[in-house]
Amino acid sequence: MEKILITGSTGMLGRYVCQFAMEAGLNIFTPKRDQFDISNSSLMESYIDNLQPTAILHLAAETNVDLCERDPRHAGLYNHIATETIARKARQYNAWMLYISTSNVFGAEGKPYYNELDIPHSVNYYGRSKFHGENALRTWCGRNSMVIRAGWMIGGGVQHDHKFVGKIVQQVRDGVSDIRSVTDKYGTITNALKLARFIVRSLEERRLGTYHYTSSGLVNRFEIAREIAEVLSFKGTVSPVVSAEFPLSAPRPSFEGIESIYLPNEDSEWKPRYWREDLREYLKEFSDRD
Ligand SMILES: NC(=O)C1=CN([C@@H]2O[C@H](COP(=O)(O)OP(=O)(O)OC[C@H]3O[C@@H](n4cnc5c(N)ncnc54)[C@H](OP(=O)(O)O)[C@@H]3O)[C@@H](O)[C@H]2O)C=CC1
Numbered sequence: 458m459e460k461i462l463i464t465g466s467t468g469m470l471g472r473y474v475c476q477f478a479m480e481a482g483l484n485i486f487t488p489k490r491d492q493f494d495i496s497n498s499s500l501m502e503s504y505i506d507n508l509q510p511t512a513i514l515h516l517a518a519e520t521n522v523d524l525c526e527r528d529p530r531h532a533g534l535y536n537h538i539a540t541e542t543i544a545r546k547a548r549q550y551n552a553w554m555l556y557i558s559t560s561n562v563f564g565a566e567g568k569p570y571y572n573e574l575d576i577p578h579s580v581n582y583y584g585r586s587k588f589h590g591e592n593a594l595r596t597w598c599g600r601n602s603m604v605i606r607a608g609w610m611i612g613g614g615v616q617h618d619h620k621f622v623g624k625i626v627q628q629v630r631d632g633v634s635d636i637r638s639v640t641d642k643y644g645t646i647t648n649a650l651k652l653a654r655f656i657v658r659s660l661e662e663r664r665l666g667t668y669h670y671t672s673s674g675l676v677n678r679f680e681i682a683r684e685i686a687e688v689l690s691f692k693g694t695v696s697p698v699v700s701a702e703f704p705l706s707a708p709r710p711s712f713e714g715i716e717s718i719y720l721p722n723e724d725s726e727w728k729p730r731y732w733r734e735d736l737r738e739y740l741k742e743f744s745d746r747d
Protein backbone atom coordinates (compact mmCIF):
# COMPACT_ATOMS: atom_id res chain seq x y z
CA MET A 458 0.00 0.00 0.00
CA GLU A 459 1.21 3.50 -0.88
CA LYS A 460 2.52 5.52 2.13
CA ILE A 461 3.50 9.11 1.33
CA LEU A 462 5.54 11.14 3.78
CA ILE A 463 5.17 14.92 3.37
CA THR A 464 7.59 17.20 5.24
CA GLY A 465 6.77 20.91 5.55
CA SER A 466 3.04 20.23 5.34
CA THR A 467 2.23 23.43 7.26
CA GLY A 468 4.16 25.71 4.89
CA MET A 469 3.10 27.99 2.05
CA LEU A 470 3.42 25.16 -0.48
CA GLY A 471 2.81 22.20 1.81
CA ARG A 472 -0.78 23.17 2.63
CA TYR A 473 -1.81 23.07 -1.03
CA VAL A 474 0.08 19.83 -1.64
CA CYS A 475 -1.73 18.14 1.26
CA GLN A 476 -5.07 19.46 0.03
CA PHE A 477 -4.59 18.03 -3.49
CA ALA A 478 -3.05 14.79 -2.25
CA MET A 479 -6.07 14.22 -0.02
CA GLU A 480 -8.45 15.08 -2.85
CA ALA A 481 -6.64 12.47 -4.95
CA GLY A 482 -7.27 9.91 -2.19
CA LEU A 483 -3.58 9.42 -1.43
CA ASN A 484 -2.45 7.96 1.90
CA ILE A 485 -0.39 10.81 3.35
CA PHE A 486 1.60 11.20 6.57
CA THR A 487 2.33 14.77 7.69
CA PRO A 488 4.46 14.82 10.85
CA LYS A 489 4.91 18.11 12.66
CA ARG A 490 8.20 19.38 14.09
CA ASP A 491 7.94 17.44 17.35
CA GLN A 492 7.82 14.15 15.42
CA PHE A 493 10.03 15.11 12.50
CA ASP A 494 12.50 17.93 13.13
CA ILE A 495 14.78 18.56 10.15
CA SER A 496 17.57 19.63 12.51
CA ASN A 497 17.45 16.24 14.26
CA SER A 498 18.76 13.37 12.10
CA SER A 499 18.03 10.53 14.51
CA LEU A 500 14.42 11.68 15.01
CA MET A 501 13.90 11.78 11.23
CA GLU A 502 15.55 8.38 10.77
CA SER A 503 13.42 6.65 13.37
CA TYR A 504 10.23 8.22 11.99
CA ILE A 505 11.09 6.96 8.50
CA ASP A 506 12.14 3.52 9.81
CA ASN A 507 8.76 3.21 11.50
CA LEU A 508 6.75 4.38 8.50
CA GLN A 509 8.73 2.78 5.67
CA PRO A 510 7.28 5.21 3.11
CA THR A 511 6.85 4.43 -0.58
CA ALA A 512 7.33 8.11 -1.51
CA ILE A 513 8.64 11.23 0.22
CA LEU A 514 7.76 14.83 -0.66
CA HIS A 515 10.44 16.86 1.11
CA LEU A 516 9.12 20.42 1.30
CA ALA A 517 10.41 21.51 4.72
CA ALA A 518 13.31 23.95 4.68
CA GLU A 519 14.79 27.04 6.25
CA THR A 520 13.29 29.68 3.95
CA ASN A 521 14.56 32.72 5.82
CA VAL A 522 17.21 33.82 3.33
CA ASP A 523 18.77 36.42 5.63
CA LEU A 524 18.99 34.03 8.57
CA CYS A 525 20.80 31.54 6.30
CA GLU A 526 23.34 34.22 5.44
CA ARG A 527 23.95 35.15 9.07
CA ASP A 528 24.19 31.50 10.11
CA PRO A 529 25.52 29.26 7.31
CA ARG A 530 25.79 26.35 9.74
CA HIS A 531 22.04 26.54 10.32
CA ALA A 532 21.44 26.77 6.55
CA GLY A 533 23.63 23.71 6.00
CA LEU A 534 21.92 21.69 8.72
CA TYR A 535 18.36 22.49 7.61
CA ASN A 536 18.67 22.53 3.84
CA HIS A 537 21.63 20.28 3.03
CA ILE A 538 22.23 17.75 5.82
CA ALA A 539 18.52 17.15 6.50
CA THR A 540 17.96 16.42 2.81
CA GLU A 541 20.88 14.01 2.79
CA THR A 542 19.53 12.18 5.85
CA ILE A 543 16.10 11.81 4.25
CA ALA A 544 17.53 10.82 0.87
CA ARG A 545 19.63 8.02 2.43
CA LYS A 546 16.47 6.64 3.99
CA ALA A 547 14.51 7.03 0.77
CA ARG A 548 17.13 4.88 -0.90
CA GLN A 549 17.02 2.29 1.87
CA TYR A 550 13.24 1.89 1.41
CA ASN A 551 13.32 2.36 -2.36
CA ALA A 552 10.96 5.33 -1.97
CA TRP A 553 10.55 7.89 -4.74
CA MET A 554 11.64 11.29 -3.39
CA LEU A 555 10.80 14.84 -4.43
CA TYR A 556 12.79 17.89 -3.37
CA ILE A 557 11.77 21.49 -3.95
CA SER A 558 14.63 23.80 -4.80
CA THR A 559 14.83 27.42 -5.80
CA SER A 560 15.86 29.93 -8.44
CA ASN A 561 18.23 31.23 -5.76
CA VAL A 562 20.69 28.47 -6.75
CA PHE A 563 21.43 30.74 -9.73
CA GLY A 564 22.35 34.37 -10.09
CA ALA A 565 26.11 34.76 -9.98
CA GLU A 566 26.46 34.78 -13.78
CA GLY A 567 24.13 37.76 -14.16
CA LYS A 568 22.16 36.16 -17.01
CA PRO A 569 18.47 37.09 -17.04
CA TYR A 570 17.23 33.47 -17.37
CA TYR A 571 18.56 30.05 -16.45
CA ASN A 572 17.27 26.70 -17.75
CA GLU A 573 17.84 23.14 -16.54
CA LEU A 574 21.14 22.87 -18.47
CA ASP A 575 22.71 25.80 -16.63
CA ILE A 576 25.12 24.98 -13.81
CA PRO A 577 24.02 26.64 -10.55
CA HIS A 578 26.17 29.30 -8.94
CA SER A 579 24.45 31.12 -6.12
CA VAL A 580 25.17 34.50 -4.57
CA ASN A 581 23.95 33.56 -1.07
CA TYR A 582 24.10 30.76 1.53
CA TYR A 583 20.41 29.93 1.24
CA GLY A 584 20.88 29.19 -2.46
CA ARG A 585 24.07 27.24 -1.82
CA SER A 586 22.49 25.16 0.94
CA LYS A 587 19.55 24.32 -1.35
CA PHE A 588 21.93 23.32 -4.16
CA HIS A 589 23.84 21.01 -1.82
CA GLY A 590 20.46 19.55 -0.86
CA GLU A 591 19.76 18.87 -4.54
CA ASN A 592 23.08 17.13 -4.93
CA ALA A 593 22.57 15.00 -1.82
CA LEU A 594 19.32 13.79 -3.34
CA ARG A 595 21.02 13.01 -6.65
CA THR A 596 23.82 11.15 -4.89
CA TRP A 597 21.58 8.95 -2.74
CA CYS A 598 18.54 8.40 -4.93
CA GLY A 599 19.32 9.93 -8.30
CA ARG A 600 17.53 7.13 -10.13
CA ASN A 601 14.33 7.47 -8.17
CA SER A 602 13.86 11.15 -7.49
CA MET A 603 12.79 14.50 -8.81
CA VAL A 604 13.96 18.07 -8.17
CA ILE A 605 11.65 20.97 -8.96
CA ARG A 606 13.13 24.46 -8.85
CA ALA A 607 10.57 27.16 -8.11
CA GLY A 608 10.93 30.91 -8.52
CA TRP A 609 9.56 33.59 -6.19
CA MET A 610 6.71 31.66 -4.63
CA ILE A 611 3.28 33.24 -4.30
CA GLY A 612 0.83 31.43 -2.07
CA GLY A 613 -0.53 30.89 1.41
CA GLY A 614 -3.16 33.64 1.36
CA VAL A 615 -3.95 35.97 4.22
CA GLN A 616 -2.58 33.76 6.98
CA HIS A 617 0.39 31.99 5.47
CA ASP A 618 1.99 34.28 2.88
CA HIS A 619 5.17 35.48 4.59
CA LYS A 620 6.95 36.45 1.37
CA PHE A 621 6.92 39.52 -0.89
CA VAL A 622 3.28 39.43 -2.05
CA GLY A 623 2.07 38.87 1.51
CA LYS A 624 4.17 41.81 2.73
CA ILE A 625 2.85 44.14 0.03
CA VAL A 626 -0.77 43.07 0.58
CA GLN A 627 -0.29 43.72 4.30
CA GLN A 628 0.83 47.27 3.55
CA VAL A 629 -2.23 47.78 1.34
CA ARG A 630 -4.44 46.52 4.17
CA ASP A 631 -2.66 48.70 6.73
CA GLY A 632 -3.52 51.68 4.53
CA VAL A 633 0.03 53.00 4.19
CA SER A 634 0.28 56.01 1.89
CA ASP A 635 3.33 54.87 -0.08
CA ILE A 636 4.67 51.40 -0.90
CA ARG A 637 8.32 51.41 -1.89
CA SER A 638 9.42 48.59 -4.11
CA VAL A 639 12.68 47.67 -5.76
CA THR A 640 13.22 47.87 -9.50
CA ASP A 641 16.64 46.23 -9.72
CA LYS A 642 15.75 42.65 -8.68
CA TYR A 643 14.31 40.50 -11.46
CA GLY A 644 12.98 36.96 -11.26
CA THR A 645 10.16 34.64 -12.23
CA ILE A 646 7.21 33.81 -10.00
CA THR A 647 5.71 30.46 -9.06
CA ASN A 648 2.06 30.09 -8.12
CA ALA A 649 2.25 27.60 -5.22
CA LEU A 650 -1.25 26.25 -5.76
CA LYS A 651 -0.52 25.31 -9.35
CA LEU A 652 2.87 23.91 -8.42
CA ALA A 653 1.11 21.73 -5.84
CA ARG A 654 -1.07 20.26 -8.61
CA PHE A 655 2.06 19.53 -10.63
CA ILE A 656 3.70 17.90 -7.61
CA VAL A 657 0.78 15.56 -7.01
CA ARG A 658 0.65 14.68 -10.70
CA SER A 659 4.42 14.04 -10.73
CA LEU A 660 4.10 11.85 -7.65
CA GLU A 661 1.41 9.77 -9.33
CA GLU A 662 3.56 9.44 -12.45
CA ARG A 663 6.82 8.98 -10.51
CA ARG A 664 8.45 11.60 -12.72
CA LEU A 665 12.28 11.67 -12.62
CA GLY A 666 14.88 14.39 -13.13
CA THR A 667 15.22 18.14 -12.62
CA TYR A 668 12.58 20.64 -13.76
CA HIS A 669 12.12 24.38 -13.54
CA TYR A 670 8.57 25.43 -12.71
CA THR A 671 7.64 29.12 -13.02
CA SER A 672 5.24 31.45 -14.78
CA SER A 673 6.62 32.94 -17.97
CA GLY A 674 7.96 36.49 -18.14
CA LEU A 675 10.80 38.10 -16.26
CA VAL A 676 9.46 40.61 -13.73
CA ASN A 677 10.87 42.90 -11.07
CA ARG A 678 9.51 43.44 -7.56
CA PHE A 679 8.18 46.89 -8.42
CA GLU A 680 6.05 45.55 -11.29
CA ILE A 681 4.57 42.94 -8.97
CA ALA A 682 3.79 45.54 -6.31
CA ARG A 683 2.16 47.78 -8.91
CA GLU A 684 0.00 44.90 -10.10
CA ILE A 685 -1.08 44.09 -6.54
CA ALA A 686 -1.95 47.75 -5.96
CA GLU A 687 -4.10 47.82 -9.08
CA VAL A 688 -5.95 44.57 -8.34
CA LEU A 689 -6.63 45.53 -4.71
CA SER A 690 -7.58 49.13 -5.67
CA PHE A 691 -4.83 50.62 -3.50
CA LYS A 692 -5.40 54.36 -2.97
CA GLY A 693 -1.76 55.31 -2.22
CA THR A 694 1.33 55.38 -4.40
CA VAL A 695 3.82 52.68 -5.35
CA SER A 696 7.30 54.15 -5.62
CA PRO A 697 10.22 52.60 -7.48
CA VAL A 698 13.39 52.39 -5.38
CA VAL A 699 16.79 50.71 -5.65
CA SER A 700 17.57 47.69 -3.48
CA ALA A 701 20.23 49.63 -1.56
CA GLU A 702 17.22 51.22 0.17
CA PHE A 703 16.33 47.78 1.60
CA PRO A 704 19.49 46.66 3.40
CA LEU A 705 19.26 42.88 3.98
CA SER A 706 21.79 40.37 5.37
CA ALA A 707 21.78 38.21 2.25
CA PRO A 708 22.55 39.49 -1.22
CA ARG A 709 19.80 38.74 -3.74
CA PRO A 710 20.81 38.20 -7.35
CA SER A 711 19.96 41.02 -9.74
CA PHE A 712 18.49 38.37 -12.07
CA GLU A 713 17.22 34.94 -11.04
CA GLY A 714 14.70 34.16 -13.76
CA ILE A 715 14.29 30.46 -14.49
CA GLU A 716 12.61 28.80 -17.45
CA SER A 717 12.10 25.20 -18.47
CA ILE A 718 13.24 23.27 -21.48
CA TYR A 719 11.89 20.00 -20.04
CA LEU A 720 8.45 20.71 -18.59
CA PRO A 721 5.87 18.61 -20.46
CA ASN A 722 4.19 20.64 -23.16
CA GLU A 723 0.61 19.73 -22.34
CA ASP A 724 -2.26 22.04 -21.62
CA SER A 725 -3.46 21.22 -18.13
CA GLU A 726 -4.57 22.90 -14.92
CA TRP A 727 -1.08 22.70 -13.42
CA LYS A 728 0.48 24.50 -16.38
CA PRO A 729 2.09 27.85 -15.46
CA ARG A 730 0.98 30.87 -17.50
CA TYR A 731 2.19 34.44 -17.97
CA TRP A 732 3.18 35.96 -14.59
CA ARG A 733 0.39 38.55 -14.58
CA GLU A 734 -2.26 35.87 -15.09
CA ASP A 735 -0.88 33.59 -12.36
CA LEU A 736 -0.46 36.52 -9.96
CA ARG A 737 -4.02 37.74 -10.56
CA GLU A 738 -5.32 34.22 -10.01
CA TYR A 739 -3.60 34.14 -6.63
CA LEU A 740 -4.70 37.64 -5.62
CA LYS A 741 -8.34 36.47 -5.71
CA GLU A 742 -7.54 34.86 -2.35
CA PHE A 743 -7.22 38.38 -0.94
CA SER A 744 -9.84 40.32 -2.87
CA ASP A 745 -12.56 37.68 -2.30
CA ARG A 746 -12.34 38.15 1.45
CA ASP A 747 -13.40 41.78 1.72
N1 LIG B 1 8.85 30.58 -0.46
C1 LIG B 1 9.52 30.74 -1.61
O1 LIG B 1 9.55 31.84 -2.20
C2 LIG B 1 10.24 29.58 -2.22
C3 LIG B 1 10.39 28.36 -1.57
N2 LIG B 1 11.08 27.34 -2.17
C4 LIG B 1 11.22 26.03 -1.51
O2 LIG B 1 9.92 25.44 -1.45
C5 LIG B 1 9.80 24.64 -0.29
C6 LIG B 1 8.55 25.04 0.47
O3 LIG B 1 8.70 26.40 0.86
P1 LIG B 1 7.56 27.22 1.63
O4 LIG B 1 6.31 26.42 1.65
O5 LIG B 1 7.56 28.59 1.10
O6 LIG B 1 8.17 27.27 3.09
P2 LIG B 1 7.55 27.88 4.41
O7 LIG B 1 8.61 28.72 5.04
O8 LIG B 1 6.21 28.47 4.18
O9 LIG B 1 7.33 26.57 5.28
C7 LIG B 1 8.43 25.85 5.73
C8 LIG B 1 7.96 24.51 6.20
O10 LIG B 1 9.09 23.81 6.75
C9 LIG B 1 8.79 23.45 8.08
N3 LIG B 1 9.97 23.49 8.92
C10 LIG B 1 10.81 24.54 9.13
N4 LIG B 1 11.74 24.20 10.04
C11 LIG B 1 11.48 22.92 10.40
C12 LIG B 1 12.09 22.01 11.30
N5 LIG B 1 13.16 22.34 12.03
N6 LIG B 1 11.59 20.76 11.39
C13 LIG B 1 10.49 20.41 10.68
N7 LIG B 1 9.85 21.22 9.84
C14 LIG B 1 10.35 22.47 9.70
C15 LIG B 1 7.78 24.47 8.56
O11 LIG B 1 7.10 23.96 9.69
P3 LIG B 1 6.49 24.93 10.83
O12 LIG B 1 5.07 25.21 10.40
O13 LIG B 1 6.58 24.11 12.07
O14 LIG B 1 7.33 26.17 10.86
C16 LIG B 1 6.91 24.60 7.32
O15 LIG B 1 6.01 23.54 7.23
C17 LIG B 1 11.11 24.82 0.49
O16 LIG B 1 11.94 23.74 0.22
C18 LIG B 1 11.70 26.10 -0.08
O17 LIG B 1 13.11 26.10 0.00
C19 LIG B 1 11.59 27.46 -3.44
C20 LIG B 1 11.47 28.63 -4.12
C21 LIG B 1 10.81 29.79 -3.56
Ligand SMILES: Cc1cn([C@H]2C[C@H](O)[C@@H](COP(=O)(O)OP(=O)(O)O[C@H]3O[C@@H](C)C(=O)[C@@H](O)[C@H]3O)O2)c(=O)[nH]c1=O
Binds near residue numbers: 520621642
Ligand atom coordinates in the same frame (compact mmCIF):
# COMPACT_ATOMS: atom_id res chain seq x y z
C1 LIG C 1 8.92 44.39 2.24
C2 LIG C 1 9.45 44.87 0.90
C3 LIG C 1 10.43 44.14 0.24
N1 LIG C 1 10.90 44.56 -0.95
C4 LIG C 1 11.93 43.77 -1.66
C5 LIG C 1 13.28 43.77 -1.01
C6 LIG C 1 13.83 42.40 -1.42
O1 LIG C 1 14.45 42.50 -2.71
C7 LIG C 1 12.60 41.52 -1.54
C8 LIG C 1 12.35 40.63 -0.33
O2 LIG C 1 11.14 39.90 -0.51
P1 LIG C 1 11.03 38.42 0.03
O3 LIG C 1 11.17 38.42 1.50
O4 LIG C 1 9.83 37.75 -0.55
O5 LIG C 1 12.29 37.83 -0.72
P2 LIG C 1 13.23 36.63 -0.49
O6 LIG C 1 13.35 36.26 0.94
O7 LIG C 1 14.49 36.93 -1.20
O8 LIG C 1 12.44 35.47 -1.26
C9 LIG C 1 13.10 34.29 -1.56
O9 LIG C 1 12.64 33.28 -0.67
C10 LIG C 1 13.29 32.04 -0.82
C11 LIG C 1 12.62 31.05 0.15
C12 LIG C 1 13.41 31.56 -2.18
O10 LIG C 1 13.55 30.37 -2.43
C13 LIG C 1 13.60 32.60 -3.27
O11 LIG C 1 13.30 32.10 -4.51
C14 LIG C 1 12.83 33.87 -3.00
O12 LIG C 1 11.44 33.67 -3.19
O13 LIG C 1 11.50 42.40 -1.70
C15 LIG C 1 10.41 45.72 -1.54
O14 LIG C 1 10.83 46.09 -2.65
N2 LIG C 1 9.42 46.44 -0.90
C16 LIG C 1 8.93 46.08 0.30
O15 LIG C 1 8.05 46.76 0.88
